[in-house]
Amino acid sequence: MAKRPTKKNLKAMHLNMVRIRRFEETAGRMAENGKIPGALHLYVGEEAIAAGVMQHLSDEDQITSTHRGHGHLVAKGGEFKPMFAELFGRSTGYCGGKGGSMHVSNMKVGMLGANGIVGGGPPIAVGAAFSNKYRKTKNVAVAFFGDGASNEGSFHEAANMAALYKLPCLFVCENNGYGEYTPQANHQAVVDVADRASGYGMPGVIVDGMDVMAVYEAAGEAIDRARNGEGPTLLECKTYRFYDHVGVRGMGLTYRTDEELALWQARDPVSAFEKNLIDLKVMTQDEIDSVYAEVNAALDEAVDFAEQSPYPDPSVLLDDVYWVGGD
Amino acid sequence: MAKRPTKKNLKAMHLNMVRIRRFEETAGRMAENGKIPGALHLYVGEEAIAAGVMQHLSDEDQITSTHRGHGHLVAKGGEFKPMFAELFGRSTGYCGGKGGSMHVSNMKVGMLGANGIVGGGPPIAVGAAFSNKYRKTKNVAVAFFGDGASNEGSFHEAANMAALYKLPCLFVCENNGYGEYTPQANHQAVVDVADRASGYGMPGVIVDGMDVMAVYEAAGEAIDRARNGEGPTLLECKTYRFYDHVGVRGMGLTYRTDEELALWQARDPVSAFEKNLIDLKVMTQDEIDSVYAEVNAALDEAVDFAEQSPYPDPSVLLDDVYWVGGD
Amino acid sequence: MSEARESEPRSLSYLAAISEGVREVLLEQDNAFLAGEDVGQAGSVFGIYAGLFDEFGADRVIDTPISEKGIIGLGVGASATGCRPIVDIMFMDFMGECMDEITNQMAKMRFMFGGSVALPVTVTTMSGGGRNLAAQHSQSLEAWLAHLPGIKVVMPTNAYDVKGLIIAASRDNNPVFVVMNKMIVAMQAEVPEGAYEVEIGKASVVRQGTDFTIVTLGRMVYEALDAADQFKEQGLDIEVIDARSIQPFDTETVINSIKKTHRAMVVHEAVQFGGFGGEIVAQIQDLAFDYLDAPVARIGAPFSPVPFSPSLEDAYIPNAARIVEKVKEMLA
Amino acid sequence: MSEARESEPRSLSYLAAISEGVREVLLEQDNAFLAGEDVGQAGSVFGIYAGLFDEFGADRVIDTPISEKGIIGLGVGASATGCRPIVDIMFMDFMGECMDEITNQMAKMRFMFGGSVALPVTVTTMSGGGRNLAAQHSQSLEAWLAHLPGIKVVMPTNAYDVKGLIIAASRDNNPVFVVMNKMIVAMQAEVPEGAYEVEIGKASVVRQGTDFTIVTLGRMVYEALDAADQFKEQGLDIEVIDARSIQPFDTETVINSIKKTHRAMVVHEAVQFGGFGGEIVAQIQDLAFDYLDAPVARIGAPFSPVPFSPSLEDAYIPNAARIVEKVKEMLA
Ligand SMILES: Cc1ncc(C[n+]2csc(CCOP(=O)(O)OP(=O)(O)O)c2C)c(N)n1
Ligand SMILES: Cc1ncc(C[n+]2csc(CCOP(=O)(O)OP(=O)(O)O)c2C)c(N)n1
Ligand SMILES: [Mg+2]
């Protein structure tokens, strides 16, 4: 009983996809220019997943994310300015510069953090889902994680607990075929991570992660089930990252062939969706162009904001280690 | 293509089952008499599993065990004297009194230790299986673990690696329906742990763990596959422990009904097998009786041996922390 | 303490005080729950949570799968989103299964998020040897925790403290580890009814003395008291401090004592090498250097895993006799 | 060192020395293999294992799933059964995922089995901050390991040592952790060709001095050397010791130095509170009490997770300036 997206949904998802795409392209450029310290894992190519899933969530629903987390935060309602400021390590960032790309978070929109630990998210999402149920809300918690992360024990324990307690939870595996430089076939003997679902007693669903409509529908069903107390789902989205594991060009390793990359790029989720939107007469090319113009302008502003923001003063270092009253 | 047990196999398995049963009953009595320090987890009721699996293994094949490990060691060729001495904490024990019930081991027969950590065994068995393959032997490694242990992340990581590398490995889940005092339905949403196998890309097989013939055949097939380089199997044996989680009567909790216990006791693997052996004319009642007599005599001797053995001298405390040359 | 209901003096076991402490929390805070392996109907090891399941039901006293990573994750995620969980890791030895969730998530989340989240989660666990449970069920690993900014760590040693510290921990908006000891579950102490707090971060001078200071962690406080009594007749008046909390650590109480006594020893059950005793000694020699008449001694377990056999475990765990011997050595 | 092939002096980076060390092991021992996340074709982070996959193939240089428990289990099980594995935990921060396998299996198995098994396994890992990798990719957690009887732990700080210690570790019949540092991968040193050992458990006096002793762990040796140079003109002659191994710890070298200099400081990158520095200070004040003119100082990271922003990380990680300041304070 798939929920069909309304026009409003479609436009919102498109906006989010463009916001993610352009955010990441900009971040990539900034990293190459040496403006972003540390490691940067970009989401380009995988936008349909974040946009499709998040379309069903409110600020009160929670997500946990990964090292590749900007796209999740953008789609969850993260704003460019504090995001860029965080990536730049500035005091105006979401985490006051203490977290950076791998820990960027915004509790106000239910984004429980990018996570530098592969497999770090699922147990936390299960805790949030437990809390949602315990507090008798109708909220759900979504854990995003990669194909590589599906081999961590933490995923296993979290999935089992979520199914056992029938928690309002969704496990979204972003299967981009690689964990760092290791192809999936070299890290697990299965082709579909969704095959693991039945072992926990939850449905496993496979969806084309390059197709935002497909993601939207599959996620919608799973989230409805979760909200209705019918328990978690493992939703596997087949996708691909267009950039390297770290940064844009990464270490220049040749673990992926040009042909493979080209094949997936031909299925670019953003342009495919845009073609679709035009075909369906939901948006015109002009409208699409103005989305880009708007997003680009906002990004320029955000980068400026970040660049002009001060670095945190060393005196704040020990703040935030402990809660000391007040908030 | 199940391998049928020879008469010799049948007798050997019977002997092992009786050895385990009587060992455990004796150990239980000793614990109740205060002669065994620490915690004792008894295997009574589950004998068919250890006996059936171990019938296919040589001293060069390895097993990892659990906190409920005496049965595994007995069936793998452990001798009563050093076993009892170990349980009694004496210097003549397999571990010189340093390990006790939860760590009793004998590398000479490929028994890589009982393990006090639930889920501790599978990653080690995978390491041994890897080593078997690496060293180009034909040996297999078998990990025994419980239904409760199947929820530990360690099981997940081990199973995935074993399937990925097609290791000569067997995962034997002794599903006795409880993890300590928690029924399976309260610790996982699935009924069959074997359902987890397909998520790793290995076969999952369910067998009646009260029927040693069934275990023998299923284990034989899986071990053959493993030896032939076809990879691991998850073999789930449905079973029941006749005693409490710890010791004989445990904490006196009422988490299991008398009816349930009676139902399973009616399927006692030892007496069922003995009936079978007589029906099949493999053994007579007299022969069976003399097995018991022999085993009982050996146990008496072993208990005497243990009781008369000295406690380790405190001066040996720091020995064995590190290898310092020699062995 | 002011909140404690006025009532007759009442003696309670450490064990009963644990469950009473959790009970007060569950009564006081709707969003508090207890979750862990066999904490429900079975009441966990030694029955430390006995009665809670019957009183509060399966929704608030929750049996979990054997999944320590999942259990800590539950505590992190639920505390970040409006609950005040108490999660139980049965034996401290099992922390190895979830050190990532403790170290990289629970302890750091608030900091990494720039202070935009609080994690009011309590972790309860049992430590220590003495029951012949061998190498994997007898450890004292508090040194791992003390080294982790973002969590607090207390080690209550009597019924009064354990109840009050559980309540204080669960009212605290930070992750707090309550490390209990499995050898003293039957020990009795006077425990008020109702809710009261023992302040996290305050040591307790359990025996006043003028000649020598022994700083202890956990159950070792009783061995130190025993040793101190043995010196009474010889006229050596030993002060015994139960550190009670290792993060925050009550440096002031310790230093004040040493300024008075000029001699000190640190005793813990954990392996001496690399144990928390090193931190204490380093602080003492730094802050009271000119007051010290002798080096600060340390007593901890020898450098081996905890052995199973009674003859070895007895020799392994620090005790009054070893303390007495060491004090004599220092005075010689 | 005698085994090292006679050849021209040759400068090698820390990075290249790591891979050369592993290469010697793989050449020497048929039953040795290297396994870990992306150690194969990718050569792991910074390319520390570059070239090994091409030379030795997928059977001996093995990419694993992202499964740290599995990786350590592989090391335990394979080393107990005839192999001599080198297993890699990419960043030390990820040890939390496998502390059970390290603590309760790897470190204890020989002891629990009464000495009937040996585990010749080497664990390699990268530690430390300085690359703006934030709280979960920058830690120095050696204190956890030092406290675990049954394993050895070394922290090589230059190309010569890292190669020699990897070889020594893999020839050792015990589990040995080789904790490397991610900031010094490009640093060059003279490194002989062929196999040679650096003795595990021996500190290295990297700068002779008569007036002051600085004991360092890991990369901090360079900050200490820098600080020492700054005092040269003022006529303060500082001895700098690179501990190199923390288990076993070379107490003798440290104490001998202090008997000469009478003043000491311990510097490590790990969080100061509860860090291994406490152990070192406790030993020094115990064994050289009468030689000390002042308390032994400690410098470590402040009590917070490692921050991301360069402005904060720079303030966080101990450096020469902090050492200089502290030395001045002590002399004032
Ligand atoms: C516990 C842990 N182990 C290893 C790493 C190093 N690491 C960072 S990302 C990554 C690959 C993750 O692969 P996947 O889950 O498929 O996510 P993807 O990068 O493909 O989005 C690895 C191994 C880590 N950060 N945490
Ligand atoms: C890591 C860890 N967590 C918890 C425990 C405590 N514990 C010991 S046995 C046990 C139950 C194990 O259940 P199962 O795996 O089904 O084995 P069974 O006892 O039923 O044979 C538990 C929770 C432990 N020893 N190790
Ligand atoms: Mg991936």
Ligand SMILES: [Mg+2]
């Ligand atoms: Mg069970």
